[in-house]
Amino acid sequence: MNKKNKSTKQKEMSFIEKARRAQIVKCAIETIAEVGYAQASLGQIAKRANISKGVISYHFANKEELLEQIPIEYYLAWQAYITPRIEAQKSPKEKLQVYIEANLAFIDENRQHVFAVIETVSNKRTDDGKLQFAADHDEAILLPIESILTQGIQEGVFREFTKSSARVMALTIRSAIDGFTLELTRNPHLDVQEYTRELVTIFDKSTKK
Amino acid sequence: MNKKNKSTKQKEMSFIEKARRAQIVKCAIETIAEVGYAQASLGQIAKRANISKGVISYHFANKEELLEQIPIEYYLAWQAYITPRIEAQKSPKEKLQVYIEANLAFIDENRQHVFAVIETVSNKRTDDGKLQFAADHDEAILLPIESILTQGIQEGVFREFTKSSARVMALTIRSAIDGFTLELTRNPHLDVQEYTRELVTIFDKSTKK
DNA sequence: GATTTTTTTGTACATTCGTACTAAAATAAA
DNA sequence: TTTATTTTAGTACGAATGTACAAAAAAATC
Structure with a gap:
């Protein structure tokens, strides 16, 4: 074969x-x-x-081809889960809220896979020592947040951002979600609903006018 | 010997x-x-x-004793840098701002050490497969944030938090700082000042009444 | 200056791992 | 049923690694 x-x-x-x-x-x-x-x-x-x-x-x-499947499959499943839920919302505020809610729910329902992706993405390196997945992985995952922010800024429902302060905002939202994942590894009995509610509150307050 | x-x-x-x-x-x-x-x-x-x-x-x-020094030394240097800067501030709002500013400055000035700590802490495991440092490391680093939040809540300058929503807030601040570190690995020419300013803004807005 | 202690070098060994390979087993095709 | 193909098991091998160790070198002590 x-x-x-x-x-x-x-x-x-x-x-x-x-x-x-x-x-x-x-x-x-x-x-x-x-x-x-x-x-x-x-x-x-x-x-x-x-x-x-x-x-x-x-x-x-080889081992590489096997390990590659882990983030690839995860990303496909993640996109299939997240995208329609965001698109079902009209306003940027709702989109941002749903983005956070959907991500935490998805992570909660796919814990092992997320943990494995984190391990793989943060360890798999090319022969010259650079992280293999980190770049594209994170950029791809950042895109929907940035487009939600852009929309919200244009419509005037979010406060003013410069291009790079919007990027910091997007990175921070992404970091908060990753932080939730890490906390989940340390404390599997975490109250996910409450965590979700609080994250939504935090980023609603930090984006609104 | x-x-x-x-x-x-x-x-x-x-x-x-x-x-x-x-x-x-x-x-x-x-x-x-x-x-x-x-x-x-x-x-x-x-x-x-x-x-x-x-x-x-x-x-x-052995190798273990060598690798242990990396987070140990880092944490000592981190504490020596951060603690007096926070204590020099009176109000919780200023303390939180200085906490963020001091952390980003410290990370910026100790890039290699931070990267090595992240690698070590997120990979070093005990024989039974559990992460060795993750738990205590993160709890120790979370403490000052939680005490700043507690003070701010008591003084009424921050919005209301439950005990666990305050913890989510602390985790999110911590995650944002870790996210800055990761972004620094991907983009070494990051504008640290601007990033700092935006993080301060985000968490000022998300904690105030 | 001789002797002891500390420090360094270099090698050897046991272990682990990914991969290659062969033969056997299972399945499909004829 | 016989033959061909696919799939599996098991072994072997080279490479890499942490550790142990012996001998040399350097430094300290007397």
């Missing part, structure tokens, strides 16, 4: 192969979320899946 | 030994900041320090 085709022409993947790959990715997510990026070896992942290490090598070109 | 004494009775450390340890820690910080936690081997660190790998083993019981 041509490994290259696997990542590019997914139509050629059989049902059983997709299932195996999905199972392996799922176990990789669980393993990374539990023991961390550095300790998540192919052996560990195979063990959790009750398969031989060789099976992973058969279905994925 | 009794290695245990090194970490407990520092009085017995000679000048030359303290200098060596400081040099090695400095190189460990540089290495981790540059290539990341996972790639920062003792060999890499020794190479950067132009010493043999064995020297590190001689001055530190």
